[in-house]
Structure formats: C-alpha cells, structure tokens
Amino acid sequence: MGEFFRPENRDALVSALSRRHWRYLAGGTDYYPSIVGKTETSDILDLTAVAELRGISEDTAYWRIGATTSWSEIRDYNFPPFFDGLRLAAKEVGGMQIQASGTIGGNICNASPAADGVTALLALDAEVEILGPQGIRVLPIDQFVIGNRRTALKEAEIVYGIRIPKPAGDSAFGYFKKLGSRRYLVISLVMVSAVLCLTKDRKITDVRITVGACSEVACRLFQLEKALAGASIDENLEDAVKAEHLAILSPIDDVRASAEYRLQAAQSMLRDMLSEWGQYE
C-alpha cells in the first residue's frame, strides 16, 4: 500500500483531495473484497473521521444523509413513512455486520447494477452532493450513476452527502422489495422501489416507481407512473402494469437468472406492490 491518510475535518479532507490521486475508503465492504488476491499500491484516503460526512439531518426543503452514514444508522433512524423504501433497502444490504460498516455513499459510488441503495434513492428523487477542491456541486442521482460501476465523479471529488426533497401532498409512503435466489444475504435479481404521494381521499398525486438489477443502472418506469396518476389506490391497480411499461428495462442473462425470468419477476413484483397499496391506511 502507498500512503494511508485519515483526515479529521473538512478542511484537511479538501486539502488532501487536491494533493494527489487517492483511492477512497469508507466502510470497506466493497473495497476489501475488490483487492483480495491483488497487491494494493494505491494511496488510501479514509473518509470515516470527517464528522460533516456522517449523519442524518433535516431542514424545511430536504432531508440530508451524509455519505459515510452506515446502513444500520439509516435502518434504525426514525424517518417518516415516505422513507420506508430506503429503510427497507437498508435492512436488506447484506447482514448486520455489513449494515454496520457499509455506507450509503460507498453503495452509490461502487455503482453496481444490483446496488440496493441506488434503486431506493432514485424513487426518492435524491440528489448527490459532490465535494471537490472547488466546493460542492449537486447532481440528481440519475445523472450521478451513469453506468455499470461508473459515476459522474471527477478527479479529486468525493460524495459528500445525499439530499432528499420533502414530498408534496397529504401523505407519502415508500416501498422497496428485492428478489434474490434465497431469502437473506443475496445479490438482487430484481428490485422494485416506489414513492407514493396521496390526497386525503386516497388519490395518487405523485408516484415514482423504479426497478433495479434489470439494466445497467436502475430505471424509473415513467410510462407506468403516467398510467397511475390521479387513480385511487382503492381501485384494482395491479392490472395497470403492462408489458410495454417495462420496455425500458434490459436485463441480462447470467448464472443467477435469465433475462426473461427477471422481466417476468419484475412485472409480478410491480403487480404485488400495487395490490399492497390498497391496504395502506
């Protein structure tokens, strides 16, 4: 290994970013498996001691989650029901040890097509705060994760935090479900997440539906969202899901599942989700 540095505040972090090319380290749950059997020669910048990078806060317009906030902190935080999708995703990232070390920033920077956090954050319309020597810039999550293991981060930039705009409407709910080849500790074959905003008389004012692990990057199903706008959740909504709403997906065939299986599973998970909405109080 080259140099190892663990800055203890934002100023020290920013000055280190400008100093040289680093490999960043947060919880290490993606990083350490990636160096097994290799000789690591990179200089490592450990992000975990910078207080501004960690924790959950709220102002009038946004919730903010610092990049090195762990999945267990998100899982256990007293969020409103709007965050149920992200909280359920946090509960399903690996087991307890992975949730205690793994961070939300590491998940989106690793940018795996099967990253549970990306699918849930896309439904929340999240924005990514990026810190570099020039200060902070903000990108919507769909412009941040741009491909399989590819992000919009430039040289000397890190993810600083994630902003989640507060929902409009009388009540808002979140949803997340993942399908794997066994119940626990799985890499997702398909993930479905959503945010649903309702009027007092249970009509849909805003809905965002995302599917993960069925394309290079998680996708929003805009056509399905359009078909549901204005509907009451007490209608028989599951029949609203049509094959053409999933045309945007491009799942792969691999050892874990065929593309056809993934598509069928996504359709049936979406139908189950819409039927569950009728039970929301």
Ligand SMILES: Cc1cc2nc3c(=O)[nH]c(=O)nc-3n(C[C@H](O)[C@H](O)[C@H](O)COP(=O)(O)OP(=O)(O)OC[C@H]3O[C@@H](n4cnc5c(N)ncnc54)[C@H](O)[C@@H]3O)c2cc1C
């Ligand atoms: C056994 C096991 C089970 C797992 N199960 C799941 C699962 O079910 N679902 C799932 O989605 N993932 C899973 N993962 C993957 C991993 O735990 C998550 O992606 C986790 O959120 C990564 O966070 P981390 O802090 O450990 O990232 P790290 O390993 O520290 O970093 C990951 C990558 O992101 C970069 N990075 C980290 N933080 C930043 C930052 N703030 N700015 C810029 N770059 C940064 C690092 O340089 C590295 O390239 C699993 C991993 C293991 C080992």
